[in-house]
Amino acid sequence: MSKRVVTFGEIMLRLSTPGYQRFAQATSFDVNYGGGEANVAVSLANYGLDSRFITRLPNNDIGRACRMDLDKYGVDTGHIQYGGERIGIYFLETGAVARASKVVYDRAHSSFSSVQPGSFNWDEIFDGADWFHWTGITPAVSQEAADVCLEAIKAANDRGVTVSCDLNYRKNLWKYGKKAGEVMPELVAGCDVVLGNEEDAEMVLGIKPEGVDVTGGHVEAEAYRSVSQQIMKQYQRVKKVITTLRGSVSANHNSWSGVLYDGKNLYTAPTYQITHIVDRVGGGDSFMGGLIYGLLTYDNDEKALQFGTAASCLKHTIPGDFNQVTVEEVEKLMGGDASGRVSR
Helix, strand or coil: CCCEEEEECCCEEEEECCCCCCCCCCCCCEEEEECHHHHHHHHHHHCCCEEEEECEECCCHHHHHHHHHHHHCCCECCCCEECCCCCCEEEEECCECCECCEEEEECCCCCHHHCCCCCCCHHHHCCCCCEEEEECHHHHHCHHHHHHHHHHHHHHHHCCCEEEEECCCCHHHCCCCCCHHHHHHHHHCCCCEEECCHHHHHHHHCCCCCCCCCCCCCCCHHHHHHHHHHHHHHCCCCCEEEEEEEEECCCCCEEEEEEEECCCCEEECCCEEECCCCCCCCHHHHHHHHHHHHHHHCCCHHHHHHHHHHHHHHHCCCCCCCCCCCHHHHHHHHCCCCCCCCCC
């Protein structure tokens, strides 16, 4: 039987300038949908898992179009709620060479932001579930979203469902009167797997590397070990801490890798040179989707880390938020075939 993964969060309408145009140049926008937890759900559906996405959408043509977009990728949308007045929007201007990409959010008062505790039947949602995933973006949207996220985490814990979190600190989203450090610790306490870099750990959990200087631009492996050990000490439930490693040579050229700490071993994935980035948005989500698949499939932390890293490397070649790759394509890259030769 296929493993079932549940994700919960906001999905938005994405409006991107064509090619590398700036906002001021654009006379049209390319339309996609995307959001952290939805991106993970699509990745897992592509890998053949039973992937269920939970959110709240407006009951209008745009909300229904969004749900249809998820349906076509095989995501289970049967528990999505309708309500509120609008879908959140974000505008994307894709950078090039020395010019960075730019995002403008228009997500205030979205349908998801007014989601209400007690409105989801978590008994039904977690029926047969093996894994639950959320990100730090969700509790940043509103107090109501944070409350429902905590409700879901507790329900998953009660049922023995593995819980993962991408800390994903976004300072511009915490606008409803509370700081991340006031809300996130209670939610992270219910997690088994945590993804986040040293900045996320400091801003969200108040944890800094011990005995390591991270201000010089190059972070040593011991910094990740220190942060991971502190997270595990502070949050007894956490069994694995993962960090993605991105080096930005330019907007079009990044290096990409990751590390995983399991309480004893610190594993490091191979480093990929992504020299011609098509779209880096959703890169971290594609990593998380690959990692979850790997941890559920391989029973080998190092191989799971390698799968997540390779999957995310491939995502950088695909327009849109969603990582539309197969297990075979990821494993081919893991095996060292990065030739890009035509498959006939």
